[in-house]
Amino acid sequence: MMWPFNLMGNTFRHGIHPHDFKELTRHIAIQRMPFPDRVVLPLSQHTGAPSVPVVKVGDKVFRGQMIARPGGFVSSALHASMTGTIVAMDLLPHPSGRLVESMVIERDPLSPQTLFREHATDWELLSPKDLLTMISNGGFVGLGGAAFPTHVKLSVPEGKKASFLIVNGVECEPYLTSDHRQMLESIDDIILGIRVTRKVLDVERIYIGIESNKEDAIELLAKNIPADLNCQVIPLKVKYPQGAEKMLTEAVLNKEIPSGKLPIDIEVIINNVGTVAGIGRMMITGQPLIERVVTVTGPGINRPANLLIPIGTPLNEVLDYCGGLKDTTRQILFGGPMMGAPQLQLDVPVMKGTSGILCLTEEDVFDREEYPCIRCLRCVDACPVSLNPSLLGALAIKRHYEEMLDYHILDCMECGSCSYVCPSNIPLVQRFRVAKGLNRERMAKKAAQTKSA
Amino acid sequence: MTAPKLLLTTSPFLKHEDSTPFVMTRVILALLPVSLAAVYYFGMSALLVIVATVLGAMFTEYMTVLSGHARRNTLWDGSAALTGLLLALTLPPGIPLWMAFLGGVVSIAIGKLIFGGLGGNVFNPSLVGRAFLQAAFPVTLTTWASQSNLDDLLRMRGDHFSIPFMKSHFDGISSATPLSQMKFEGKIAQLSDLFMGNISGSLGETSALIILLGGVYLFYKKAANWRIPLAVFIGAYAFAGALHFANPEKFVAPMYHLFSGGLMLGAIFMATDPVTSPVTQRGCWIFGLGIGVLVIIIRTFGGLPEGVMYAILFMNALTPVINRYTHPRIYGEQKRKPVKEAKS
Numbered sequence: 001m002m003w004p005f006n007l008m009g010n011t012f013r014h015g016i017h018p019h020d021f022k023e024l025t026r027h028i029a030i031q032r033m034p035f036p037d038r039v040v041l042p043l044s045q046h047t048g049a050p051s052v053p054v055v056k057v058g059d060k061v062f063r064g065q066m067i068a069r070p071g072g073f074v075s076s077a078l079h080a081s082m083t084g085t086i087v088a089m090d091l092l093p094h095p096s097g098r099l100v101e102s103m104v105i106e107r108d109p110l111s112p113q114t115l116f117r118e119h120a121t122d123w124e125l126l127s128p129k130d131l132l133t134m135i136s137n138g139g140f141v142g143l144g145g146a147a148f149p150t151h152v153k154l155s156v157p158e159g160k161k162a163s164f165l166i167v168n169g170v171e172c173e174p175y176l177t178s179d180h181r182q183m184l185e186s187i188d189d190i191i192l193g194i195r196v197t198r199k200v201l202d203v204e205r206i207y208i209g210i211e212s213n214k215e216d217a218i219e220l221l222a223k224n225i226p227a228d229l230n231c232q233v234i235p236l237k238v239k240y241p242q243g244a245e246k247m248l249t250e251a252v253l254n255k256e257i258p259s260g261k262l263p264i265d266i267e268v269i270i271n272n273v274g275t276v277a278g279i280g281r282m283m284i285t286g287q288p289l290i291e292r293v294v295t296v297t298g299p300g301i302n303r304p305a306n307l308l309i310p311i312g313t314p315l316n317e318v319l320d321y322c323g324g325l326k327d328t329t330r331q332i333l334f335g336g337p338m339m340g341a342p343q344l345q346l347d348v349p350v351m352k353g354t355s356g357i358l359c360l361t362e363e364d365v366f367d368r369e370e371y372p373c374i375r376c377l378r379c380v381d382a383c384p385v386s387l388n389p390s391l392l393g394a395l396a397i398k399r400h401y402e403e404m405l406d407y408h409i410l411d412c413m414e415c416g417s418c419s420y421v422c423p424s425n426i427p428l429v430q431r432f433r434v435a436k437g438l439n440r441e442r443m444a445k446k447a448a449q450t451k452s453a
Numbered sequence: 454m455t456a457p458k459l460l461l462t463t464s465p466f467l468k469h470e471d472s473t474p475f476v477m478t479r480v481i482l483a484l485l486p487v488s489l490a491a492v493y494y495f496g497m498s499a500l501l502v503i504v505a506t507v508l509g510a511m512f513t514e515y516m517t518v519l520s521g522h523a524r525r526n527t528l529w530d531g532s533a534a535l536t537g538l539l540l541a542l543t544l545p546p547g548i549p550l551w552m553a554f555l556g557g558v559v560s561i562a563i564g565k566l567i568f569g570g571l572g573g574n575v576f577n578p579s580l581v582g583r584a585f586l587q588a589a590f591p592v593t594l595t596t597w598a599s600q601s602n603l604d605d606l607l608r609m610r611g612d613h614f615s616i617p618f619m620k621s622h623f624d625g626i627s628s629a630t631p632l633s634q635m636k637f638e639g640k641i642a643q644l645s646d647l648f649m650g651n652i653s654g655s656l657g658e659t660s661a662l663i664i665l666l667g668g669v670y671l672f673y674k675k676a677a678n679w680r681i682p683l684a685v686f687i688g689a690y691a692f693a694g695a696l697h698f699a700n701p702e703k704f705v706a707p708m709y710h711l712f713s714g715g716l717m718l719g720a721i722f723m724a725t726d727p728v729t730s731p732v733t734q735r736g737c738w739i740f741g742l743g744i745g746v747l748v749i750i751i752r753t754f755g756g757l758p759e760g761v762m763y764a765i766l767f768m769n770a771l772t773p774v775i776n777r778y779t780h781p782r783i784y785g786e787q788k789r790k791p792v793k794e795a796k797s
Contacts, residue, residue, distance in 0.1 A: 016469075256784055337464070388780060408786070
């Protein structure tokens with residue numbers, strides 16, 4: 001590892017340097033948003049099987065009460081994010097653009113919205129297994145955006161070992177500042193969360209990776225981390241997509257995750273800093289994952305802010321709370337500008353994995369007229385996994401999807417760096433998504449055929 | 454709140470501000486000082502030749518647009534104009550205009566369009582045009598007018614307005630280039646003259662200083678890869694240096710090679726053509742080194758005084774192979790295996 005000899009901070013090969021636009025919300029403290037009149041809780045907010053409801057329409061539920069249990073191992077529990085009544089269970093608009101089975105809670109106007117069974121946990125007395133069950137029951141998922149269930153990540157498979165825990169405070173997506181603000185404001189929760197995670201995993205070393213555009217957070221954490229924690233803050237060079245697991249492992253440990261494998265295969269576990277803070281908070285109050293910090297930002301919103309939002313709050317309520325949209329707003333995204341998902345309806349709910357709400361105006365909508373590839377090598381130089389996007393793009397146009405497998409299309413993380421740099425406006429990552437999807441489908445079909453034969 | 458009109462596109466929603474026409478325009482911009490220097494040294498002749506080649510190139514591009522074979526209007530994306538301009542800079546100032554025009558036509562038609570237009574070509578289009586002219590009209594292409602300054606602005610350096618194909622011989626005001634002087638007469642020009650452009654030669658191979666300045670602008674704006682010219686210089690310098698070291702009597706000092714002929718222009722503006730150079734950084738180093746060594750071999754041992762054009766065209770042909778074997782190791786891949794170039 002190069003640090004601390006490398007003053008600029010560690011980093012990974014390739015990548016891009018977009019402007020970070022974080023100045024809009026960097027200095028704004030997290031505010032709690034008032035409870036909306038109703039929340040919509042999709043049963044699928046995470047990677048894996050949908051949750052299974054344990055309450056029915058008409059039931060009264062309390063804030064923090066479990067309303068759906070995990071629908072399998074790779075799944076997550078779901079909790080009521082405010083006290084009220086379940087008024088509907090139906091297919092409702094979901095930020096993915098599909099209709100998804102969701103529960104609707106109408107707020108009890110008389111309730112003080114205190115937490116269901118608020119209590120502190122003496123976590124030091126609990127065994128790692130009990131702690132893991134607690135995290136699982138808390139419905140935690142990765143809050144960085146992928147929403148992968150945390151208890152699955154923290155369950156080290158038989159025969160494998162976790163030696164390094166990397167806490168991901170990189171926040172490399174432009175515009176987003178929710179992780180940054182949490183590192184500044186919830187440092188005790190983060191430290192407690194790290195302690196709990198360490199007990200679950202029994203890791204040797206802990207690193208917190210933070211990009212150097214968050215100098216205040218780096219300083220604060222480095223100063224406040226207790227010596228007994230064996231934890232080191234690693235300043236990283238500002239570069240996208242450093243927050244991706246593969247890139248972060250390379251930047252912090254100078255190790256690579258083998259192609260097609262998981263971080264645990266090289267004894268690494270990576271957890272988002274917001275998730276860690278949530279786990280810490282649960283030990284103090286017993287609060288499961290029912291609210292999250294969301295950066296509402298962009299040139300298209302009147303009052304950018306970092307908000308603590310109850311999960312399930314409809315998008316339009318959040319936008320109203322932030323002073324509404326400007327007339328010129330043309331795009332609303334869940335997540336950051338590089339990998340975020342565009343929204344067409346304003347009644348979709350904020351979910352567990354929603355790290356930001358970004359409003360872009362007409363001026364940000366760029367020209368997408370496509371020119372031929374001039375093989376300028378910018379995409380080859382940008383691709384963090386060192387693929388050849390220029391060549392893959394040419395194959396995708398010809399629909400040679402299967403041939404793309406030979407050029408490692410499945411290693412593509414869809415970070416969008418290639419599309420960002422392409423001077424010919426070729427929708428590279430967009431075509432790669434299609435190619436990956438079709439290849440996965442084809443492979444699944446093949447696997448099914450060989451099974452039945 | 455009234456619902457806004459929302460646009461549905463997919464991520465990423467940020468984009469680097471460079472576009473392909475913009476990159477082309479930048480290269481043309483970087484070539485402006487070189488073109489102005491050509492006018493300074495060769496008067497109106499230089500301007501006429503530039504206009505003729507650019508017209509030839511753009512006329513051919515326009516014909517494809519008219520014929521309906523182009524997918525969109527490619528006339529103004531800058532690539533045809535750039536090809537024409539680059540071709541002009543490799544030509545002698547006294548060339549008849551119809552030849553220059555024909556060179557522009559061949560550059561675009563054979564150098565680019567038959568490969569499918571921008572991005573599809575294997576060889577640098579302007580060098581294809583130049584190679585055609587060199588093969589068809591060898592005498593004209595090696596008759597160099599001597600340079601002068603602004604006093605001679607309006608004097609023609611050759612029989613510009615001759616009727617196509619009607620003249621078998623060529624009468625320009627001839628003077629030897631430093632490279633041919635060296636090769637055939639054993640005379641060596643002053644390095645400072647080479648640097649400032651006080652020499653005869655093609656339009657664009659006069660002042661190394663001005664070409665370098667244009668290059669620095671390009672590298673700063675990332676419109677060209679600085680590794681390629683650097684590798685060319687290293688390759689040429691090392692190889693010429695080794696020869697010079699072995700036999701200083703027979704072989705000239707390496708610095709002389711760097712600043713004479715079309716090496717500067719070729720290395721900075723032609724070898725860096727993105728379409729025909731490798732897509733990997735390591736490949737670009739190999740590509741450049743190859744050009745540098747080949748230039749010295751052709752200049753020293755070949756029958757021609759100058760070899761930049763053939764060196765670049767030869768390495769252009771090798772580019773797909775270089776791409777295949779220099780692709781960086783993919784993240785998380787343990788063993789390195791060569792990535793195959795797509796069949797197209």
